[in-house]
Amino acid sequence: MGSTDRTEAAVVDEGAFSVTRSIAIAAPAAKVWRAITEPEHLSLWFGRTVLDGAGVGTMTFDDHGAVPIRIESIDAPRSVTYRWSNDNALGRMPDEIDEENSTVFTFTLEAEGEGTRLTVVESGFERTSDPIANLESHREGWNIELDKLVALLGGHE
Template identity: 50%
Template sequence: MTENEPSVVDRDEFTVRRTITIAAPLEKVWAAITEVEHIARWFPQAAVLDGVAVGAGGVFTFEGYGDVPVQIEELDPPRMIAYRWGSDSSRDLRVDLDRSTVFRFTLEPVATGTQLTVVESGFDALTDPATSMENNRGGWDSELDELVAYLEGGS
């Protein structure tokens, strides 16, 4: 499995960032971050999206956290998708635009496969930005390692 550096918190910008390399073609990585049948194999335990288009909504279900509302904010296939999610939202399964963060996946082909960068921003809108950034830093380390294992494992 490809070894990658851990996520980094930028406390001044209220962001968490991680760049990884995956030994898989861009199209395969794109499918893994946009198609629910793939998303649920590495990220949440279950994923529902009502489409892959700006404004499309859905729910990601995480063990221990329950249902988290998501909404696609930006889309530039097959290079970038940004999801807004209810990290600090009420649990009515709608994203609260004032109490949520956005995570943006950007893909670039490289000689060894695909470079994926995730940047999650907007933590300054949450109740406890420092704790949320640290929790999500650890989350991105774990989840993106699972993505690498999923795509490089041939599943």
């Protein structure tokens, strides 16, 4: 492996209005899958997550309050896409998903040696109230949140 860090920081693509981060996790894909799809596991590292049987609910953060969230698609155990109305520049969160002012993020899993490569791509920032500010805020957020996931699941490979 050498001395290269296999966990890169999140990267903003202003042209595509997206944020991407890819991390290596020293845990099997099944364990990572539970951590990104099951509310009780998401709540341990991300936001306090509550989802109903249809995959609709909230993710609550101490500094933002309750963010409306919905599972858009799921391809178990490879990828899951969520839509949320998490526009940090608005200063308040709507009670329900705002279709016109929301972003989607997709977690994709790939087996990598004994562990798992997890990639997240969040897009749709061009529809938010302040695209550049939200891109930067979410870039920072993915660095913080995914570092918590790595710590929870046992670190890097």
